[in-house]
Amino acid sequence: xxxxxxxxxxxxxxxxxxxxxxxxxxxxxxxxxxxxxxxxxxxxxxxxxxxxxxxxxxxxxxxxxxxxxxxxxxxxxxxxxxxxxxxxxxxxxxxxxxxxxxxxxxxxxxxxxxxxxxxxxxxxxxxxxxxxxxxxxxxxxxxxxxxxxxxxxxxxxxxxxxxxxxxxxxxxxxxxxxxxxxxxxxxxxxxxxxxxxxxxxxxxxxxxxxxxxxxxxxxxxxxxxxxxxxxxxxxxxxxxxxxxxxxxxxxxxxxxxxxxxxxxxxxxxxxxxxxxxxxxxxxxxxxxxxxxxxxxxxxxxxxxxxxxxxxxxxxxxxxxxxxxxxxxxxxxxxxxxxxxxxxxxxxxxxxxxxxxxxxxxxxxxxxxxxxxxxxxxxxxxxxxxxxxxx
Amino acid sequence: xxxxxxxxxxxxxxxxxxxxxxxxxxxxxxxxxxxxxxxxxxxxxxxxxxxxxxxxxxxxxxxxxxxxxxxxxxxxxxxxxxxxxxxxxxxxxxxxxxxxxxxxxxxxxxxxxxxxxxxxxxxxxxxxxxxxxx
Numbered sequence: 001x002x003x004x005x006x007x008x009x010x011x012x013x014x015x016x017x018x019x020x021x022x023x024x025x026x027x028x029x030x031x032x033x034x035x036x037x038x039x040x041x042x043x044x045x046x047x048x049x050x051x052x053x054x055x056x057x058x059x060x061x062x063x064x065x066x067x068x069x070x071x072x073x074x075x076x077x078x079x080x081x082x083x084x085x086x087x088x089x090x091x092x093x094x095x096x097x098x099x100x101x102x103x104x105x106x107x108x109x110x111x112x113x114x115x116x117x118x119x120x121x122x123x124x125x126x127x128x129x130x131x132x133x134x135x136x137x138x139x140x141x142x143x144x145x146x147x148x149x150x151x152x153x154x155x156x157x158x159x160x161x162x163x164x165x166x167x168x169x170x171x172x173x174x175x176x177x178x179x180x181x182x183x184x185x186x187x188x189x190x191x192x193x194x195x196x197x198x199x200x201x202x203x204x205x206x207x208x209x210x211x212x213x214x215x216x217x218x219x220x221x222x223x224x225x226x227x228x229x230x231x232x233x234x235x236x237x238x239x240x241x242x243x244x245x246x247x248x249x250x251x252x253x254x255x256x257x258x259x260x261x262x263x264x265x266x267x268x269x270x271x272x273x274x275x276x277x278x279x280x281x282x283x284x285x286x287x288x289x290x291x292x293x294x295x296x297x298x299x300x301x302x303x304x305x306x307x308x309x310x311x312x313x314x315x316x317x318x319x320x321x322x323x324x325x326x327x328x329x330x331x332x333x334x335x336x337x338x339x340x341x342x343x344x345x346x347x348x349x350x351x352x353x354x355x356x357x358x359x360x361x362x363x364x365x366x367x368x369x370x371x372x373x374x375x376x377x378x379x380x381x382x383x384x385x386x387x388x389x390x
Numbered sequence: 391x392x393x394x395x396x397x398x399x400x401x402x403x404x405x406x407x408x409x410x411x412x413x414x415x416x417x418x419x420x421x422x423x424x425x426x427x428x429x430x431x432x433x434x435x436x437x438x439x440x441x442x443x444x445x446x447x448x449x450x451x452x453x454x455x456x457x458x459x460x461x462x463x464x465x466x467x468x469x470x471x472x473x474x475x476x477x478x479x480x481x482x483x484x485x486x487x488x489x490x491x492x493x494x495x496x497x498x499x500x501x502x503x504x505x506x507x508x509x510x511x512x513x514x515x516x517x518x519x520x521x522x523x524x
Contacts, residue, residue: 132396132399133396133397133398133399134399134401135399135401136430138398138399138400138401138404138430139398139429139430139487139488140488141396141398141464142395142396142397142512142516142518143476143488143489143490143518144460144463144464144467144468144471144474144490145464145476145488146458146462146463146464146476147464150460150464150476153458154456154458154476154478155456157456157457157458157501158455158456158501161456161501161502202461203459204461204462205458205459205460205461206458206461207458208458252430253478253488254430254478254486254487254488255430259455259456259478
């Protein structure tokens with residue numbers, strides 16, 4: 001049943017990048033502000049209309065980024081009355097959509113702004129690595145665990161051992177994703193890619209090759225949410241937030257309950273799809289976090305698109321490529337479009353663009369329902385959002 | 391000169407574990423209520439949430455649950471070690487712990503390989519439990 005306070009997305013924006021770096025000269029907070037402004041103005045709102053502010057980031061940590069919403073609120077010179085700085089890694093923004101949806105339904109805010117920005121490529125830094133050897137990390141960091149790729153490599157190795165998954169299966173994902181990137185003028189890597197190219201690329205952390213790994217780029221994105229009622233007066237066609245779920249299990253990879261099964265995705269996916277009242281066959285387009293090729297395989301299995309252990313078969317034959325039976329990561333993903341540290345924001349933006357029907361050469365025909373799933377940490381957290389053309 | 395490798399920052403939960411390691415023993419917490427071991431050491435049992443815990447010397451034997459061969463180091467401190475094997479070891483007593491496999495031939499490491507603990511001195515306070523294939 002429709003309700004005036006049903007949550008919808010009315011604004012999206014992302015910053016232009018070239019060769020993985022921001023085009024515009026601005027600080028990391030400057031880029032956050034520019035995309036925030038673009039997203040609210042697209043909807044016919046202003047930053048002064050924003051009363052809910054949600055963000056997560058690695059900027060200035062330790063330092064201002066530890067109080068991320070406070071720092072960004074100051075920069076924007078706004079006084080939000082609902083804030084959420086939930087940081088569960090790259091899936092944070094899917095969780096933010098869920099939290100903003102609840103706040104909107106509850107009448108706790110009217111216009112929620114979700115923002116992310118990172119200039120890690122320009123800074124030539126990647127804050128995810130080198131975890132200090134304290135608390136649970138004292139039992140991992142001293143052994144030289146490559147972070148985060150080593151944890152994903154261990155999951156891949158275990159999946160191969162239990163189910164016979166191959167490096168070729170994983171490479172199929174990278175190749176299909178590159179084909180989508182070739183249809184997206186904004187994607188960073190658009191040169192042709194073959195399974196052999198992936199398999200012959202530098203081995204980073206066995207069994208994962210360089211081309212099994214996402215890019216390292218800059219990037220900034222913003223999403224504006226409000227209620228269905230308020231959206232009637234706005235300039236954009238709203239995208240409805242129909243369902244959501246979130247879960248996490250561990251921080252240290254050694255504590256992952258089962259290296260070959262992504263329990264947070266299973267839990268979050270079930271919750272979101274039940275809330276939305278949709279089944280797998282209702283989903284027209286899928287945007288899932290591809291920090292590494294194995295992330296995608298584990299996620300598709302956990303979300304129930306195929307059985308546990310059958311992910312390798314599921315993605316073979318370029319099933320997820322343009323023209324394939326299962327359109328996935330249609331902007332070129334973290335593997336080929338952009339990956340500014342916490343990529344989940346850009347999954348949401350691409351899903352909204354597909355549902356708006358503005359994707360040009362890469363448009364999935366008749367896309368009405370999208371599933372977005374973010375993964376954060378080292379296969380630590382998962383958050384799912386079901387979006388629908390209103 | 392390459393930077394020094396990170397050493398564990400010992401806390402009240404982990405102190406008995408690191409003290410035992412320095413003396414060549416693998417001591418991990420055992421729950422007096424549910425009877426299960428756990429790792430890493432915590433103030434409450436992650437299985438039943440009891441705080442009735444004591445440290446117990448375990449066999450030091452187990453098997454490789456999963457592993458990766460690092461072809462690129464986790465930072466400059468580990469550059470001289472490449473290639474090296476980081477492995478998740480499943481102890482005979484049940485818990486899993488992250489460690490290194492000491493081997494001249496990383497290609498021989500496989501899931502299910504039987505391993506045994508060996509302690510490698512890292513500082514005056516720290517000896518790391520590494521594992522060797524048996």
